[in-house]
Amino acid sequence: METALYLLPVTLGDTAIDKVLPAYNAGIIREIKHFIVEDVRSARRFLKKVDREIDIDTLSFYPLNKHTSPEDISGYLNPLAEGHSMGVISEAGCPAVADPGADVVAIAQRRNLKVVPLVGPSSIILSVMASGFNGQSFAFHGYLPIEPNERSKRLKELEGRIYSEHQTQLFIETPYRNHKMLDDILKACRPQTKLCIAANITCEGEYIKTRTVKEWKGIALPDLSKIPCIFLLYK
Structure with missing residues (x-):
């Protein structure tokens, strides 16, 4: 070796x-x-x-x-x-x-x-693969601000990039705050913006779904408590 x-x-x-x-x-x-x-x-x-x-x-x-x-x-x-x-x-x-x-x-x-x-699983790459979003240009931002106004501002900034740069935007949250993040996304983003939720990737109970913000608002939301999750935005 x-x-x-x-x-x-x-x-x-x-x-x-x-x-x-x-x-x-x-x-x-x-x-x-x-x-x-x-x-x-x-x-x-x-x-x-x-x-x-x-x-x-x-x-x-x-x-x-x-x-x-x-x-x-x-x-x-x-x-x-x-x-x-x-x-x-x-x-x-x-x-x-x-x-x-x-x-x-x-x-x-x-x-x-x-x-x-060495070869192995990357939640970032796997979520982009499964989202149906742009895999030629994407950006991972880690954690977004916790303060509500700052978070809303940041979400709108990232949403702007998907329309101006055609770039997929990815970010995460601490598992116990996943539901708050989802709620903030649905409040801040445009109805036509697409959101992919990728949770428990490669694990039991894997959940990866892409819908518009408007569509997410019209259905029962998944239980994301205490599980690793990546949120992706695109147009």
Whole structure:
């Protein structure tokens, strides 16, 4: 196996490994002893899910989150610089996409260390694929403002882009506020604007539907409480 910083996708929820990750990934993971992870506990669970024979106690874990200093992040790559492959593991989906793993990847690139992304599920890409929206031009904005007036203003700005730039707009919300987000979208956006709700992607109870704002207002809305969800807007 070539020495590199391997970006290791994980499942988006409690989904069977062989449903969303190629067997090749498991072979790579078994060879790695140093992992940069968003959460140590969930990373350990994921590795055991990949292979129950992995001896977790022989591995090194380096936490990477919003509290990690740039100095610590830079030091995390020392094993790689010394010739030991390392892996980056996010909480869900693909590391370094809307994820703090991007910081360590940037440092690796600056230091001319090899970076290898492995194949796995991305909720952003999968939701665009299933929405019927423009996949040539799209933008992911993460979380929108919480304050009602600021959120309404931001939604109208994003809606404007779909008409002026023909660009699909994506964003997320904390699961327990999904219903508030949906309510705000239906209040702020034009009746003809299309909204795709993509929830529990690749997991049991997967829900992906595209309708106009007017159509969403005329039906019983889905139960989005406590589940990961992406909202997409287009014309």
